[in-house]
Amino acid sequence: MIYKRYGKTGKDISVIGFGGMRFPSVNEKYDYDKCAGIVVKASELGVNYFDTAPGYCDDQSEIIMAHAFKSIKNPFYVSTKSNDKNGSELRKKLENSLKRMNLDKINFFHIWCILDIDDYRSRMVKGGAYEAALKAKEEGLIEHITFSTHCNGDEIETIVNEDAFEGMTVGYNILNFPFRQKGLTAAYKKGLGVATMNPLGGGLIPQKADYFDFIRGKNDKTVVDAAINFNASHDEITTVLCGMGSTEEVIQNCKIGDNLVMLEWEKLKEIEGRLYNSMDKLCTGCRYCEHCPKRISVSKYMLSYNNHILGDTKAVLNNVKWHWGIKVEDVRECIECGLCEKKCTQHLPIISRLKEINMWEETIK
Known part of the structure; x- marks a missing residue:
């Protein structure tokens, strides 16, 4: 050892x-x-x-x-x-x-x-x-x-x-x-x-x-x-x-x-470079999307969304609530200004992902 x-x-x-x-x-x-x-x-x-x-x-x-x-x-x-x-x-x-x-x-x-x-x-x-x-x-x-x-x-x-x-x-x-x-x-x-x-x-x-x-x-x-x-x-x-x-x-x-x-x-x-190049759909947590005018913790929601891409949608909500300690319903504050998507180095569809997370809160128990 x-x-x-x-x-x-x-x-x-x-x-x-x-x-x-x-x-x-x-x-x-x-x-x-x-x-x-x-x-x-x-x-x-x-x-x-x-x-x-x-x-x-x-x-x-x-x-x-x-x-x-x-x-x-x-x-x-x-x-x-x-x-x-x-x-x-x-x-x-x-x-x-x-x-x-x-x-x-x-x-x-x-x-x-x-x-x-x-x-x-x-x-x-x-x-x-x-x-x-x-x-x-x-x-x-x-x-x-x-x-x-x-x-x-x-x-x-x-x-x-x-x-x-x-x-x-x-x-x-x-x-x-x-x-x-x-x-x-x-x-x-x-x-x-x-x-x-x-x-x-x-x-x-x-x-x-x-x-x-x-x-x-x-x-x-x-x-x-x-x-x-x-x-x-x-x-x-x-x-x-x-x-x-x-x-x-x-x-x-x-x-x-x-x-x-x-x-x-x-x-x-x-290896880090390989990760950036290969995880084209997964959020890598670079945090360029932060500083939302509505103070939404965008990067935390996007890291949680990774679970959905990898096949466990329910884990998205669990991650948001229990790992990050933030509220799922805060995604509803999004005004779709697009600042986060402009800053995203991976060009992820952040706004639509936030909408999905809001929808899951209503349907997944």
């Missing part, structure tokens, strides 16, 4: 991290021994970064992790989160996580799911989330304060430049890399560790392997290998979080971490 230094923390983290939100269940019932065995297997194969959160897997993920930690012999680091804005509520969540996982401290505690700059500011007020996390750090309950975000690159740059955090977790993959690339660069310059989630685009990349086959290099057996290799080869990225729901998936992902061929900067740029 390849390891990378997590920012300025002095910690060496496995390039493949364990995402703890994919444990298998039957009717929302979890076999703790079986699920814990998946975690233990990952540790045996070199994974040392385990990411979980309250609410994951019907609120069972932290409990499963605790069950696994009892059997893990190798050193490991734990990441968990709170999305509470109120400091007292965050403190309660932190204490509950510590108790459930039988830990003295959380290595990487995330101010969770920052959606935009206003949301970020609301976590930083007196008596708010960050102040509570800072106090907990002083008490030794938190080792490193980090954040997770769905912000765009400019917003991430603003956050990291205010020097409040030691690392971040962010969604980053071959489908959306232009949307957040500026933020990754800023984090790297500031010495933050970076964990990336959703390296497989929420499963879209392996589900549409034929469509994305063009990303494979000569050393990549599958598009999954290529997508994970793409993330891991970035100097800015410390660990690639992979959701693992079976020992077979653990073995597959850890093989990638064992045999990773780190791509040179020139090769990464070649």
Whole structure:
């Protein structure tokens, strides 16, 4: 397993991290021994970064992790989160996580799911989330304060430049890399560790392997290998979080971490160019379409629309509501001025796509 230094923390983290939100269940019932065995297997194969959160897997993920930690012999680091804005509520969540996982401290505690700059500011007020996390750090309950975000690159740059955090977790993959690339660069310059989630685009990349086959290099057996290799080869990225729901998936992902061929900067740029040229219908997230006069988050809707092109229309609405945290009905504010389409480097029919999303809100349940 390849390891990378997590920012300025002095910690060496496995390039493949364990995402703890994919444990298998039957009717929302979890076999703790079986699920814990998946975690233990990952540790045996070199994974040392385990990411979980309250609410994951019907609120069972932290409990499963605790069950696994009892059997893990190798050193490991734990990441968990709170999305509470109120400091007292965050403190309660932190204490509950510590108790459930039988830990003295959380290595990487995330101010969770920052959606935009206003949301970020609301976590930083007196008596708010960050102040509570800072106090907990002083008490030794938190080792490193980090954040997770769905912000765009400019917003991430603003956050990291205010020097409040030691690392971040962010969604980053071959489908959306232009949307957040500026933020990754800023984090790297500031010495933050970076964990990336959703390296497989929420499963879209392996589900549409034929469509994305063009990303494979000569050393990549599958598009999954290529997508994970793409993330891991970035100097800015410390660990690639992979959701693992079976020992077979653990073995597959850890093989990638064992045999990773780190791509040179020139090769990464070649792949990025290939992506721009090949994804003629998919939004690449370049964000030139932003600054809508009606303040519609055009790029976020277009990235969500990608799911429709790849065969899962319902996922468009889910992505809008739960990933971006914006309202589907806001597309109705479009006045069809055409500014976004004039700026779009791919010449996508943005206005008609917004109309489709509005129509789906009425028909898809």
